[in-house]
Amino acid sequence: MAENRPTPPDVDRVAASRAAVAARRARAAVKAEIAAGKRTPLAVLATAIDHPDGVEGRLRATEFLVSIPAIGVTKMRRIMTQLKISPSKRLGGLGKHQRDRLREFLATRTVSRRGSSDAHLVVLAGPTAVGKGAVAGYIRENYPDVLLSVSATTRAPRPGEVEGKSYFFVTDEEFDRMVASGELLEWAVVHNAFRYGTPREPVEQALASGHSVLLEIDLQGARSVRAAMPEARMVFLLPPSWDELVRRLIGRGTESPAEQARRLETAKLELAAQDEFDFRVVNQEVNVAAREVVDLMNLRKAPSLL
Ligand SMILES: Nc1nc2c(ncn2[C@@H]2O[C@H](COP(=O)(O)OP(=O)(O)O)[C@@H](O)[C@H]2O)c(=O)[nH]1
């Protein structure tokens, strides 16, 4: 019977072809996720750069581009020429300038041209000190077209905060009234301290007039929005690592050591909720994370390349 057993080279070939099939399937799965809007092209590119030999890194730039909604083969060829990327290149093998050009292109392209029905309610949540405020602040300063919801809160203004811009600062009685009259889309007691809520009307008006809206709220609020509006796009902001999250919380220096310890306990629970979200964005650099979030809102202006 021994002569019927595959010889070692055959075993190698079988293993290699199985591995090739598995790798092709894995690449197809990534493309399907991009096509379905489950992962942003920017996030896939970031992973490819971090792991050139991983699934994303092995994707050809051509197949990556055509998996993006609204990019067909003709447009893809034009983009490849303009970005000066040869068709054989894989994402993990791009040179620094090619990567930069591709990243910039992805960040400034219009994801879809389906018009006003494409307005999205985008919810940005994540653990304490991950940088939600920093990312939302960057978006406010650099993407004036983004409508950022202004929350009502019972906490006192901090130095530099502006009424109606940072928050609507209200009394407990006023907050009670807003809750009772249904003026809030969602609200929650955050960090066991003050109440925060999203005024309903500006959000509904913006969506009705075809504008995407961004809510930067806590996890409880995110869950309430998802229950009330299942079509909302849920984005979870992640730290690059646990140690970095701790560094950011301590570095911010706005909480006592006891409060920091309590928030870190909460952060563990918050991180465990990330799978409830549609999209995950790693806040390595504020500007890149902000772009990824904006990319999910489908509101960038049409660039010359498309
Ligand atoms: N549920 C809910 N959470 C909010 C709202 N506005 C802000 N938050 C959250 O409240 C938390 C506290 O925000 P802030 O008072 O600015 O303080 P910081 O977290 O100490 O910087 C953050 O986690 C925000 O995401 C809101 O309208 N609803």
Ligand SMILES: Nc1ncnc2c1ncn2[C@@H]1O[C@H](COP(=O)(O)OP(=O)(O)O)[C@@H](O)[C@H]1O
């Ligand atoms: N990408 C980043 N790299 C380094 N530090 C950051 C980054 N994003 C935020 N930070 C810093 O981390 C701290 C927490 O950010 P913050 O926006 O207050 O978090 P959150 O609103 O999620 O509680 C702040 O000191 C902020 O400047």
